[in-house]
Amino acid sequence: MTRTVLVTGGSSGIGRAIAERFAADQAEVFITGRTPDTVERTAKELGVHGVACDAGDPGQVTALTARLDGLDVLVNAAGGLSQATSDDGSNLDALLAQWHAHLEQNLLTAVLTTASVQDRLTSGSSVISIGSIGAERRGGSYGAAKAALGAWNASLSAELAPKGVTCNVISAGFIDGTNFFHGQLSNERxxxxxxxTHNKRSGTVDDIAQTAHFLASPGARHITGQTLHVNGGAFTTR
Structure with missing residues (x-):
């Protein structure tokens, strides 16, 4: 049976790689993004459906949900590092804007989208959200938003798991092939x-895509409420 997959933030980086992985399985994939031209171009390249949608806008998310009859996999990949001013506290208005931006981009997009499509999920569905190693250390407002994503996911799992829906976070380490640093990453950094890392290599978007694909597979039906760290050992748990 063909699965229906929705990937927010699916027009580039990790989201695009995840959409491409599910499309390779002949799933019916919908990707979203805030820039219509980029979404349309990416959708054409991947052979998927593209919908221009700001996942932080309730009206746009509601309109997106109306296009879905059912949903097997939701991947909340929208998010990223805001280009707003520094959150060092020197300007309280700028500090507030920075925190608002990171919370909206990295937490509320997932909350709103998941709440909107929740009635489309059925037993066997999966909700996967993309977190970050920044939640564990030196993350500032961005890391705090990603940490909140993990806390929200645990609560979501408690609500949806009895209905047969798994909910997990993939906490990504440093990943090449994205525009996360907006071109500001130095060679030294x-x-x-x-x-x-323990394996002395950067992560790839395919590392995250393959993990997402596994979490939506039959072999992962007893994994829920978890944050899976995919970072080559840069941050370890026990």
């Missing part, structure tokens, strides 16, 4: 991030 990149070397440091790679050196922090």
């Amino acid at each position: 990149r070397r440091t991030l790679v050196e922090e």
Whole structure:
């Protein structure tokens, strides 16, 4: 049976790689993004459905949900590092804007989308949200938003797991092939991030895509309420 998959933030980076992985399984994939031209171009390249949608806008999310009859996999990949001013506290208005931006982009987009499509989920469905190693250390307002994503996911799992829906977070470490740093990552900083890993390599978007694909597979039906750290050992749990 063909699965229906929705990937928010699916027009680039991790979201695009996840959409491409599910499309390879002949799933009916919907991707969203805030820039119509980019969404349309990516959808055409991947052979999927593209919908221009700001996942932080309730009206746009509601309109998106109306296009879905049922949903097997939801991937909340919308988010990222805001280009707003620094959150060092020197300007309280700028500080507030930074926190609002990161909470909206990295937490509320997932909350709103999931709440909107919740009635489309059935037993066997999966909700997967993309977190970050920034939730564990030196993350500032961005890391705080990703940490909140994990806390929300645990609550969501408690609500949906009895209905047969799994809910998990993939906490990504440093991943090459994205525009996360907006072109501001120095060679020295990149070397440091790679050196922090145990396997001495950066992550790839395919590392995250393959993990997402597994979490939506029959082999992962007893995994729910979890944050899975995919970072090459840069942050470890026990």
